[in-house]
Amino acid sequence: MSLMEMKQGVIEAQGLVKQFGDVIAVNNISLSIRQGELFGLLGPNGSGKTTMIKLLTGQLRPTAGSATVLGLDVKKDPVGVRERVGIIPEQETPPSFLTATEYLDFVGEVRHIPDVLKKADWWFDYLDFNDKRDVLCKDLSRGTRQKLMFxxxxxxxxxxxxxxxxxxxxxxxxxxxxKDYLTEYVRCGNTIFISTHILEIAEEICSGFAILHKGTLLHTGTVAELKERDQHLDDFFLSLVEKGTHG
Amino acid sequence: MVKLFVNMMKEEWRVHSTMFGSLSFALFPVMILGIAFMGSFLLPLFRAVVPPGYLAIIIHTIFLLLGIMVGGFGLLGMEVMNRRFGQASLLSYSARSLPISEREIFCTFVVKDTVYYLILWVVPFVAGFAIASPFISVPLSLPLLLLLTLTLAFLTGLALIFFLSTVYSRSKQAFAVLFVIMLMGWAGLYLYTGISTAALFLPLQLFYAFSYATFLAACAVVIIPSAIAVVLFTSEYTDTTKRFKNAIAPLTKKLSFFPYPPLAAKDLIDLFRSGSFIGQTLFSFFIPLGLLWFLLSVLARFIPPGDVLLLFAILTGVIASTMYTWLTMFDTFSSYTCLPVSVPVLLKSKMCSFAVLQVIPATFIVLVSIASGGVAYLVPAFVLCLSVSFYALSVTVWLTGLSPSVLVYDAKVLLLYLVSVGIALLALIALAFVNPYYAIGSVLLFLPAWLLVKASFTKWDMQDQPVF
Structure with missing residues (x-):
């Protein structure tokens, strides 16, 4: 992490817009996420959370606006962004005809990770799916696929x-x-950006959060601020989304 | 059953229209109608060169192949749907959540496929011919007869492939034995009695001379294999979980001469483990080419045998270009979105794997040249086959990127493909017919192919990847 990245934020989005035909999935969103944050993007189903992650990882090209991730422009260098970050997409998509071990070996080859299989061993133990390492991904349960994607x-x-x-x-x-792993990971100085509609998770592990509704950013803040006001995230979320719906 | 059928029809339509837009897809049968209508005006020209009987063979064989291809998709459909739609559930799999038996679902699925593709392909084709018939002095009864015989040809292909696929799902050994028996029976009949395949193709015989006996026999050829398929049908959910040793690492090392060895290794593993290497080679390559060779050998009475070989090389090249879909069928870009891999890199890698697969058509055309006594034309046939294959590949990549098997159903894409490839093919056929050795000039096709591929990298890198 360079000094410049620390100053400008790990993720910087300026006026991001993504339009699919007549539908505006993400509408003029600006965000800044600092190093060491566990940031939660919250919103009801269909609010634009997944589109936002896809934009930040260069999977989709923004209709307007710009974003940098770890100092790299997501529009100009999407592969560079994906090289430096870790991504877990909404739907687990490991290739059907590779086994769990093969998939991690494949990831290691593509990412040029030395001793990837040794590292994989640790993960098979930690996430408790050692017995599935030689099974084709198409035959894995959803939970095991999620472990593999993690x-x-x-x-x-x-x-x-x-x-x-x-x-x-x-x-x-x-x-x-x-949850323990993510919390510890952030404590070591790394940054995590999650999107979820399960508010309990966000309240438990996130430091900062943003609420998205119908593609529009309704609020950004910290969980600590809410606690200071003796307010629960779900009450705050519901009141904001209701206002957003009726207003 | 009726409700399930109606909903399956709706579902099939929505699957297709979601992929490439309702209007584009709705225009597909209109385009088939237009092609048949305009093609009908060329009939007098064809008749001058090819006797009408042979033209009937070609058209009926095309619809037989169409039935085989539609049925073949049913064979691989489950896995393709899983890859394309992820967690989306289709009615075909609703036995898990609804009180409907899998056999009932399978029957409805067969009926739905039959009706749906008849409406999509057969009816528009015959309608185009029927509309043109008053202008080309053809009695209206002929299109009506054609509707019946083409429907039967299509259903014969569909029934044959459903029958074979259910035998295959029961026992791979039984399938192999059956296939060998069928092949030997066909070859034996031809060699010892001289009865041609065309005589066994009942829809065609019905077209030549309608009789109720032939009609009933043609119906039996459709109904009996379909009925056996329904009886033999077994649930696909009983698959046992297979375990495999890590093949990525050794394959990546072996393929180190590739520009992207791990991607090539993954392609190879996908091909073999999905069963598509053997299945596709058989159903999408050797069977269609066997039928084409049979058709073209009929033409040998009218054109020199060398020209037949070159014509066959061109068609082999076109079919060989579809091997690109073998490499993309089980692979969507979404599998790579969490990795630092760009679309051009994936396209390059797929094309390298495609180049390796071209060993199959290259060997095939050499063997056919030798077996047909056309060794003198081996070099032009070989060059033609590979040039056409790579050129058609470049057009496919330009038009469809990483989703050829889906986007080809877009009427606009298909039309552009047919025009781009068709013009080149016509020029090559003319060239080859003037002098077979001029066909070596087809190597020049590599230039537009290279330019198209280069443009494709920019085109597909600049846009969001289609999600199906």
């Missing part, structure tokens, strides 16, 4: 990870484990 996102130890619905397919034991 592993591929963190196996190269990126300084920034962008995760769409991080806990969606995990059982309570695995949810706890993953």
């Amino acid at each position: 592993t591929q996102a963190f196996i190269h130890k990126p300084t920034l990870a962008l995760i769409d619905e991080p806990l969606i397919n995990f059982d309570p034991i695995m949810q706890r484990k993953v």
